[in-house]
Amino acid sequence: MTDSTTTTDVTSSELLAVVASRELAARRTVFAGIGLPTLAASLAHLTVAPQLEIVYESGVCGAHPSHLPETIADAVLITGAEAVLSMPALFGYVLQGGHIDVGFLGAAQIDKWGNLNTSVIGDWDAPKVRLPGSGGAIEVMANSREVFVVMRRHDPRSFTEKLDFCTTPGPDRAVEEGLRPLGTGVTRVITELGILARAGVGEELTLVAVHPGVTVDQVRENTGWDLAVADTVETVRPPGADELRLLREDVDPDRVYLR
Amino acid sequence: MTDSTTTTDVTSSELLAVVASRELAARRTVFAGIGLPTLAASLAHLTVAPQLEIVYESGVCGAHPSHLPETIADAVLITGAEAVLSMPALFGYVLQGGHIDVGFLGAAQIDKWGNLNTSVIGDWDAPKVRLPGSGGAIEVMANSREVFVVMRRHDPRSFTEKLDFCTTPGPDRAVEEGLRPLGTGVTRVITELGILARAGVGEELTLVAVHPGVTVDQVRENTGWDLAVADTVETVRPPGADELRLLREDVDPDRVYLR
């Protein structure tokens, strides 16, 4: 995908984790699922956000895992954690209460406003593919100050003009319905091609950076809507030696997610 | 008050506690405040209701106190208890959830429907006497299957035709407002003169028993409304030797409440 020589020895997971980690600079609380978000948050904790507290939807606050967790409820997250809350407290007080700075989400489909589909491909009533559904994504979107989306696949089917189903609406859709969401919705989408950004309600996702060797046209071609492009598109700084060393040696030495 | 020779050596507290305890036969859960309700429930636990679980509004379920508690939150209630819940869980899940068979309440004033005033004597805005208020009484009344009221004072000012303020409504008043309370409200009022009973919504409190030596007219004179009287008014069986021994030696040997 990214054919620049500076990143040839970097896997796609490493690239996404490093880029996402940088976006967490100076953040206090992050709501993270397992996988890339955990890698990104753990790396940020060691680099740009030493005060970062990772909150898991299972109820764990301030985990200090001895090993990288394999699930959001891995026992290693509980042993030695600062707090484990019931789910009503976690979703009600912590998340809906407005204590999350950044929520991480993924999706099968995303549109230009950052609305997400994780329910079905095809019709909801008779789907071609039944996907897992919201989980806590609707709540993460509605209540986090901002949301980062990490998408491994950047193609027109995933980055679509019209979602097959809107499971998880961004605040634009909520405002249309007359409700007042707390946060700004998706502010960053990090993919193998680059970074899309969005400043707030009423704004659409805009290409702000590409990885070395990726062209703006490549991103446009792989996006299913007429992609807005920033006046100046930056080139993403490739993962540094320090970042890669920490990620490989400290965060995920067993390469649980860095496949 | 009760001048029968069989009870001359029985204090008023002992009398009320013993009579109230008998009413708890075969009950599973009782919501009790400190004082007479605790005495009654503790005695019932040793006599007519071995399965009885006493629930305290402070959050304690299944207390096994080494000493008689002095407050509803006495540390002796917590040490060795089966469960201590948060107040949202205690009031929300246990009480409003419908798990309480009998709630005990007291009041400054009661009317013929079992509505209670614990807020003010006089006008609420400029009261002659400011009383403590509801506490959890509104919830105990609205959510217990039935409510027992123990009143030390049986006189026309306390047993009144019209409450100065209805803090804690029985279900009759709630039904008038179109709501559907869970329980039947006050079913027993135990006083130094006798026992008033009430079968359910739409019924008024009726004198069903007097203590030995008390006449029906005496109760009528001390009640501020035109008191309904059962066709057959029983005479309350005086506290038995066993009941008194258990109460004095096991339940409250230090005579914390048996003053």
Place this chain on the structure above:
Amino acid sequence: MTMREAVSSFVHDGDTVSLEGFTHLIPTAAGHEIIRQGRRGLTVVRMTADIVVDQMLAAGCVSRLVSSFVGNSSAGSLGELRRRVEKADPEPLIFEEYSHYGMICRYLAGAQRLPFYPLRSYGGSDLPSVNDGLRKVTSPFPGPDGEPEQVYVVPPVNPDVTIIHAQRADRSGNTQIWGLTGVQAEAVYAADKAVVVVEEIVEDEVVRSDPNRTVIPSHAVDAVVACPRGAHPSFAQGYYDRDNAFYRAWSGISKDPDRLRDWLKEWVYGTADHAEYVSKLGEEFWDSLAVGEAMSLPVNYGRRLG
């Protein structure tokens, strides 16, 4: 009570059955016993419909599912569930889709005997168009801008029976859970009847030494079933670890209806009870899921002297 007796007494054809446990303490053994006893027409309520739900679907126990996540954790798909939903194969499945907090709020409403529970989700979502349970209420208090404010609400869920798995309880049902406690207390309080399956039944003194650890008091529990390792392939903090290999294997097993049938035949119908399932897995297997020690430091519940 044995698991057989508990399921036979408290789970009936056509019942609404809640099985809760968020990744931790999933009541798998109870699900297997429901399969063995051949229950039909159940409505299953479970936030994360995962392997045990896929198995109950495959065994034909379930006609309706109420859930907020229908996937095999992060390890892949649920084959039977997808066949039922995508192709009505071998029969349709009625599915009510919520979000996690929507499910939590349904339990909260059920536990508190409320007609609805408000939450700040669903604004702009397509879910209300396919789920009649997602409605709106106008607050009687003005919003921050002084204008009327609307909020979504969900209805209560009151299962006929809730079954959960826990680490320990005393004989009368005072139930203690540590690590992830999930939504188990609310699911139990919301239900008409509750069955608690535990790793071990302990002496009263153990429970009473730490009453704050009691997540569910005995008055809310109708039956206690001792069933060690009954949460496998999920885990019980301090008892055994999660069987991640089985989670990964399930996507393959469940993708092929024949393999899935064979699996049920061997591991559920072919075992008389969970004890047989446990011993069939073998001690060496269980050794691979063994956990270390990380004991909580004690706190003092001491009362006044004298």
Place this chain on the structure above:
Amino acid sequence: MTMREAVSSFVHDGDTVSLEGFTHLIPTAAGHEIIRQGRRGLTVVRMTADIVVDQMLAAGCVSRLVSSFVGNSSAGSLGELRRRVEKADPEPLIFEEYSHYGMICRYLAGAQRLPFYPLRSYGGSDLPSVNDGLRKVTSPFPGPDGEPEQVYVVPPVNPDVTIIHAQRADRSGNTQIWGLTGVQAEAVYAADKAVVVVEEIVEDEVVRSDPNRTVIPSHAVDAVVACPRGAHPSFAQGYYDRDNAFYRAWSGISKDPDRLRDWLKEWVYGTADHAEYVSKLGEEFWDSLAVGEAMSLPVNYGRRLG
């Protein structure tokens, strides 16, 4: 942070201040420091307005009270509160009266950022006639009889600051409470800022050995104040017992405005801080409130080996 710094930083004239702790762990020392610093025009939110509230009233700090029980426990009356309410002596007190669960639900709504919280209280009560916060909502779901169903709701409370007392916390504010945990977590989450006063600040390892004991995580806490015996005359399970004699004495002290003034002069204005108050009471006194040992049995939070 010292108590002086915490009150100076987080409690301002005119603020809405929640002080919670239901009989157990009442933040008395914080109330005394608010008196020492002469705050004015406070709205105090507290379920059980008891001795510390009476003292703050007498010191002239409070112009509005939101509460569900205004009495000296079961030990008698609050003299200053009654003078203020019954005779506007020396000045009126605005009083908002709720029931216990009404107050709890206000904190629940505040903590969950909800516009209201429903509860099955108040039907037929005179309280809604004197409290505009008690309103009704019609459920969008039909009631059990198929007819529309109404339910009372209360508005959220979002204090400028909540102050609670707890047994222990780590340096970053992860707070552990055992015994009666009351409504403290909700009161903290409902607030804009939160101050946790503790018997002791402990090492991180102590807290992390038992994460379920953490009632309030650090992200919800703005300041941690170590203040041993700061809950007197209330108690701290496992640390010291309730001073029942002082509760009984308070009815007499507070009945006489002069005695009350003298008491404040001697015990609050006359002490530089709570440490001085504690030492003024004397070791013999504290010995009389000593508690025994009743240690919780440990549980295993162990994870997989290797």
